[in-house]
Amino acid sequence: MTVSRRNFLKLSAGAATVAAFGGLGVSLAPAVARAQLLKLNWAKRTTSICCYCAVGCGLIVCTSKDGQGRAINIEGDPDHPVNAGALCSKGASIWQLAENERRLNSPLYRAPYSNEWKPVSWDWALTEIAKRVKKTRDASLIARDAKGATVNRLETIGHIGSAALDNEECWTLQAVMRALGLVYIEHQARICHSSTVSALAESYGRGAMTNHWNDIANSDVVLVMGGNAAECHPISFKWVTEAMKRGAPLIHVDPRYTRTSAKADIYAKLRAGTDIAFLGGMMKYILDNELYFKEYVANYTNAAFVVDSGYSFRSGLFSGFNARAESYDQTKWAFKKDADGVPLRDPTFKNPRCVLNLMREHYKRYTVEAVSATTGTPKADILKVYETFCATGKPDKAATILYAMGWTQHTVGVQNIRAMSMIQLLLGNIGVAGGGVNALRGESNVQGSTDNSLLAQDLPGYMATPASHWQTLEAYNAANTPASNDPMSANWWSNKPKYLASLLKAMYPTASLDDAYNWLPKLDGDTKITEYMWLGLWDKIYNGKLNGLFVWGQNPACGGANAGKNREAMTKLDWMVNVNIFDNESGSFWRGPGMQPGKIKTEVFMLPCCVSVEKEGSVTNSGRWMQWRYAGPSPRPGTKPDGDIMLQLMEKIKDLYRAEGGALPHPVVNLNTVDWKNQHGEYDANKVARLINGYFLKDAEVGGRSFKKGQQVPGFAFLTADGSTCSGNWLYTGSYTDDGNMAARRDSTQTPEQAAIQLYPNWAWAWPANRRILYNRASVNAAGVPWDPKRAVIQWTGDKWAGDVPDGGWKPGEKHPFIMTQHGHAQLFGPGRVDGPFPEHYEPMEGPIKRHPFSGQLHNPVAYQIHSEEKAVADPRYPIVCTTYRMTEHWQTGLMTRHVGWLVEAEPQLFCEMSEELAAEKSIANGEKIRVYSLRGEVEAVAMVTKRIQPYIVQGKTVHLVGLPWQFGWHTPVDGGDSANLLSPSVGDPNTGIPETKAFMVNVMKIEGA
């Protein structure tokens, strides 16, 4: 069946008819049944996973068996445990995305100073790109730095994207880029949840959602703060309503009243950017009222650790602050140790220097009055939230928190999440069913792309990127492998040398470990890591420091903070490669608003990739479930799977180096691409998945077991540091064993205990080791008995653990439960983050006030900023707080969804929500065209005057808020409006560089005569 526009309209009308008659008492069952039969008789059925958000809903794709072989229907998978057949509007429209006539069907080339795209062949495009990569690399690869250290890094080509790729492609892409020597490797995770990774890793040991979607149903209280689950992760909300049906109250704390608020039992408004004030007040409430779970806090957290005398906090600054360097000396924040080098502990909490007492001292300033004056939240609402949530600090109670960009995208993004992580520890809500700190991640594989590290600061599996002061593998391991003198600390990261060796062997199986390490690019050890991250990278492009850029499945012309600067930066490049499904604002930046193509030198290659349902591979959802997708229709003519694009490009670059030589050819020509392809030379996701899992490179004995060369490694405990094993990512070892592809499992069976908490251990696979609830050793006491037997996650049966895969298989009481932290305890005091061991309230870098009641320090003193870029602080020209957000119908910058007619019809253009009071002040009526402007730029939008936004009383004064979705762009639809990120500033969190796009200052005015 050919899907023409005409057929598409007929199909749409048919679908609408079924829906329209559904409620009229007219049974369409026979017709629907016949349609089902047609689908079965004439179509191939494959399963896939939604390509949009990281809820990871299951799909069934029906592909015509006739000559065209196109998708004829895509619907929710009724067997899938997370969505049970349901899809939100985005998921339900994937058919229209896949069979979309606006998809590119040929590579395009834009020559320097040209004002048009020219269709070109794949071979020409990839050959020309390979030549440019080599020319740039040969001209500027830095083999040794000014100090003589071997660094083998390439600073003149950058890469950004992509959380839209499968795990296998992400791993392959990072391997390509690192083999070439790139150090500027960034993608969506940086600007959405990098703060999550940093905060959760510091608090608990791993940087991912602790629980999983179905588990929300087990909660006694659900708090959504810094997110809007009902609209942005709609199917996750199914599990919130499940918890509510069982009696759990829903609390929503947010600057805007949204659909999540509408369903909530308690809604509390909060000025954007003041979450730490709110959460600091909650910690004070817990401590003042002794509501914490004492046995848990004393034994499983570092609350009892005694902090050394070097630590102090005065006037908003922690000890060790260096104003000139805008950084802290973190050695000042150390624990006191006993004679054996084990941290001193006082479980009686009498020592004034123990962590719990330092917390009391720190948060005593966070009175309800001070919190209310800062956040603009009425006192009664604050207390209602505190009382409800903190009632769960009991062994048989659990509360969960769901959050998203409202917490992450701030100059205190990491500390926002740290604050909540600490609250959940105080209440004993980590490791238990219905508890946890749960990140609502926004892209189908942003968890997997983070795990596989398309990021500057680490290698796959969260191992630090080599730097210039670690010249050898031995030096790297010595500096990056933690040690603990506490025999009860598992200190799991002591295994890091095995994981790094296995990664090096996955990239370079025939090289020695030392050579392979030597070839990896090394960051400059004296440069702040944020300089390699998103904002630092774009500033360097803007200043003409880079020649080439890969933009792979991402749209920085709309999605990045200060998007106008990014657009301008692209004009400074010599060449850019843009891989995507549709033409977009980034690939076509040279013909965007205000651009003069005749003056822009940048060559642009646009490579059309296929859509997710046309290829095979795995994606990892927010709950760490690695799920396999099968190919339905073949790639649309003219497009290629991303994996083939990477493979073919790398083969061409290798060929050039083999033929011509060039700068440091070894890491390029020796890169293992054999394991990426099948016998026909095509990209093979199954083979790459097996490589990521890892296999034995020679016969070996490990852990008392014998393995033959070529056997898959059964779990990361069997990886070795001597080069006997390869593994692309140790976290995924166990996902593809000799028993097959674990991610492809579709088995819903579970024991009654597992079923009681909806664990689904045989459906797909979860990292690490198929563990569904992280830190589950903290859900039991020292004897292995669950705190809450009704919701047991694990329990000791006398000779083994039952339930979930235990977080460490030792017998009860043998090891501390947080096995990934150095000392085995979860960290209330977190000395590893660069802006302080305790979260402290600081105002956003742009805000409406000049001082706040907590200290004289207005902003995060070590925040990433570019000092030459002006900021609006209590600036009468920009008096209104602005926040940005997503809608149900569009996804991220809208690059994909703005081409889908069903979705554009529902949300066709940019609007700006504002209160009735602000509208009256500005003489703006609902529906009028307005201009929203900041220090960086301006957008035109339709005014949406609503009661959902209310003014705030902050320090006795009225502060207004406006909200804009950031999901539009000039390219499509025509007159749909441009990106809200044209307004947001280039400032970021000092730990991860995530930009502060959730709170900044603007003004609005009516466009007269519009």
Ligand code: SF4
């Ligand atoms: S966008 Fe998210 S919630 Fe919606 S169908 Fe896709 S995975 Fe499910």
